[in-house]
Amino acid sequence: MTSPALPAALRIALDAKLEGLSRSDAAARAAVISKTYRDGGGSGTIRTEVDALAYALARMPATYAAVTACLNALLEVRPHFTPHSLLDIGAGPGTASFAAAEAFPSLQSFALLDRNSALRALANELSRETARMNQMTYAAGEARSTLALADAADLVVASYVIGELTEAERDELVALAWRKTSDTLLIVEPGTPAGYARAMAARAQLTAGGAHVAAPCPHESACPLAPPDWCHFAQRLARSRAHKQIKGAELPFEDEKFSYVIMTRAAVTDRPARVLAQPAVGKVEVAAKLCTEDGVAIARVPRRDRSAYAAARRWRWGDGVMQES
Numbered sequence: 001m002t003s004p005a006l007p008a009a010l011r012i013a014l015d016a017k018l019e020g021l022s023r024s025d026a027a028a029r030a031a032v033i034s035k036t037y038r039d040g041g042g043s044g045t046i047r048t049e050v051d052a053l054a055y056a057l058a059r060m061p062a063t064y065a066a067v068t069a070c071l072n073a074l075l076e077v078r079p080h081f082t083p084h085s086l087l088d089i090g091a092g093p094g095t096a097s098f099a100a101a102e103a104f105p106s107l108q109s110f111a112l113l114d115r116n117s118a119l120r121a122l123a124n125e126l127s128r129e130t131a132r133m134n135q136m137t138y139a140a141g142e143a144r145s146t147l148a149l150a151d152a153a154d155l156v157v158a159s160y161v162i163g164e165l166t167e168a169e170r171d172e173l174v175a176l177a178w179r180k181t182s183d184t185l186l187i188v189e190p191g192t193p194a195g196y197a198r199a200m201a202a203r204a205q206l207t208a209g210g211a212h213v214a215a216p217c218p219h220e221s222a223c224p225l226a227p228p229d230w231c232h233f234a235q236r237l238a239r240s241r242a243h244k245q246i247k248g249a250e251l252p253f254e255d256e257k258f259s260y261v262i263m264t265r266a267a268v269t270d271r272p273a274r275v276l277a278q279p280a281v282g283k284v285e286v287a288a289k290l291c292t293e294d295g296v297a298i299a300r301v302p303r304r305d306r307s308a309y310a311a312a313r314r315w316r317w318g319d320g321v322m323q324e325s
């Protein structure tokens with residue numbers, strides 16, 4: 001399992017860039033950018049070098065942690081997956097590429113694309129700090145046109161991107177992303193009902209065209225969850241001093257909520273059931289809400305079943321768990 005924490009080289013490079021800046025200016029810019037996101041806007045307010053850095057300091061640790069959690073889930077169902085090429089759509093500061101570089105030592109080529117020149121410049125600078133990524137390419141421009149020109153890749157990632165597109169643009173981008181996927185496509189979104197709905201719409205669009213679901217679902221049927229319920233997960237991450245300052249936060253950690261779907265060209269067998277909420281661990285039993293091949297079920301593991309109970313006590317929200325048939 002790859003750590004959800006930013007690699008040291010990346011964290012040090014980001015912190016060093018903050019050295020020459022007024023922290024209060026960066027925090028003020030981060031607040032504007034976050035408010036724009038909360039109000040349903042996109043990354044259009046990120047225009048300058050300070051904006052890009054403020055965004056990266058405030059959001060990169062969390063999106064990195066979410067992407068890493070998804071890649072860990074992918075590795076769990078496909079432990080022998082060894083992608084050589086990565087395509088990172090709407091790459092911003094390169095978050096998903098950095099996460100994939102850590103998760104997959106096999107990756108040799110990194111192709112990033114984005115229309116935001118401030119984030120692209122930051123990604124280029126950060127990539128120089130890590131040996132793995134300094135051969136990356138970064139195409140500038142609107143995602144659909146740059147993607148149309150991109151080479152296909154073994155692993156394609158769209159991290160926190162499709163929410164910035166209209167529905168029609170999104171459908172087009174998802175179809176194009178799949179055309180450029182030789183093996184596996186990961187779509188990650190914020191863990192809100194709207195983010196989940198976008199991930200599910202992409203899943204439905206792609207399964208209709210013959211793609212397979214690798215995770216988080218243990219099946220390829222329609223999602224069994226009904227509103228107000230939605231499938232999302234949480235990844236805890238530590239906040240560095242700079243991270244806390246930029247966010248004006250006191251807590252030394254945060255929980256990033258995310259929804260995701262991983263689609264593959266070949267069907268994945270033996271997919272585990274997925275833990276959909278933090279299990280309730282009691283003296284008599286562990287009760288866990290699971291998504292299974294047959295739909296959502298509450299698994300109750302009694303204490304008298306000692307070894308199963310001991311295993312179930314370790315289940316965490318988001319884990320894949322093999323069930324005895």
Ligand SMILES: C[S@@+](CC[C@H](N)C(=O)[O-])C[C@H]1O[C@@H](n2cnc3c(N)ncnc32)[C@H](O)[C@@H]1O
Binds near residue numbers: 064143159
């Ligand atoms: C929230 S940021 C996420 C960045 C990065 N993927 C991450 O996880 O940190 C969304 C990114 O998508 C890019 N983006 C949104 N719409 C785009 C479009 N139509 N064409 C190209 N890039 C786009 C933005 O410029 C921004 O960098």
